[in-house]
Amino acid sequence: MGTLAGRTLFISGGSRGIGLAIALRAARDGANVAIAAKTDAPNPKLPGTIHTAAAEIEAAGGHALPIACDIRDEAAVAAAVAAAAARFGGIDILVNNASAISLTGTLDTPLKRFDLMFGVNVRGTFACSQACLPHLKQSAIAGRNPHILTLSPPLNMDARWFAPHVAYTMAKYGMSMCVLGMAEEFRLAGVAVNALWPRTVIATAALALIPGAQQQLDRTRRPEIMADAAHAILVRDARATTGNFFLDEDVLRGEGVTDFDRYAVKPGAPLLPDLFL
Numbered sequence: 001m002g003t004l005a006g007r008t009l010f011i012s013g014g015s016r017g018i019g020l021a022i023a024l025r026a027a028r029d030g031a032n033v034a035i036a037a038k039t040d041a042p043n044p045k046l047p048g049t050i051h052t053a054a055a056e057i058e059a060a061g062g063h064a065l066p067i068a069c070d071i072r073d074e075a076a077v078a079a080a081v082a083a084a085a086a087r088f089g090g091i092d093i094l095v096n097n098a099s100a101i102s103l104t105g106t107l108d109t110p111l112k113r114f115d116l117m118f119g120v121n122v123r124g125t126f127a128c129s130q131a132c133l134p135h136l137k138q139s140a141i142a143g144r145n146p147h148i149l150t151l152s153p154p155l156n157m158d159a160r161w162f163a164p165h166v167a168y169t170m171a172k173y174g175m176s177m178c179v180l181g182m183a184e185e186f187r188l189a190g191v192a193v194n195a196l197w198p199r200t201v202i203a204t205a206a207l208a209l210i211p212g213a214q215q216q217l218d219r220t221r222r223p224e225i226m227a228d229a230a231h232a233i234l235v236r237d238a239r240a241t242t243g244n245f246f247l248d249e250d251v252l253r254g255e256g257v258t259d260f261d262r263y264a265v266k267p268g269a270p271l272l273p274d275l276f277l
Contacts, residue, residue: 002235
C-alpha cells in the first residue's frame, strides 16, 4: 500500500469521529494535517477540540495545524486554506468531512436546522473545494497526486431515501453532486474527486446524541474502517481514480481485507446498515 508521508491534508470538521480517524491514519504515515473545525473550546456534550485533535496527530507521527473555522463563512475558509498552504507549502488532499444532521420529517425540521444542514453540508463542501482547488491543481502539476474526498452517499433518486428525512437527504446529496460535477470538471487537471460512505452505521460521539441511537451502538463499526478505506483511496493514482462513490467495505475488500470484526464495536453482533443503503 502507498503512503501519505509528506503530503498535506486539509480536513473539515476533523476534531472528532471519522474526520479525526482519517487524520490519525494519515499522521501515522508522517503526513501534514490541517484540522479546520468550529470546536475551539471543549463542548460538554461532545468530546474533542481542534487542539486535542492536533495533539493526537502529532503523537501519531504527523504534523498538525489546528484552525478554528466555520466552513459556512467564505472569508474564514479562505483564511484557513491560506494558513494551511503557508504552513505546509501547499495542499495535496481535501477531505470534506464536516456535516450537520437531522433525521426529521418535513414538519419536524425547523428552517434553522434546514439552513444549518445546507450551510455546512452543501455550502461548506463547495466553499472548501473552491478554496483548495487552486492548490490542488498546483499539486497535480508537481506530481503530488491530489485528491478531494467527500464523505457523502451514492446518489439514488428513489423516493424511499428522501421520505423519512427529506431535508437531510437533500443536504447530503448536495455534497454528492459536488463530487459528480467536480470530478468531471477537474479530470483533465489531474485532481481526483471521489465520495466515500460507510456500508454500516459508524459509532461516533455525534451519533450518540441522536435519540435512540445509544442503544444501537453495539451494532455499529468504529470510525477506523472509514479511515482505512480513505487511506486506500488517497494513495491511488488520482488520474485513474475519480468520479467514484465508494463504500468503505468494498474498498477494503479490494485491498484484500477479509476480517471486518476488528472494526466492530461488538464483534459478532448483527450490524446496522447505513440509512442510505
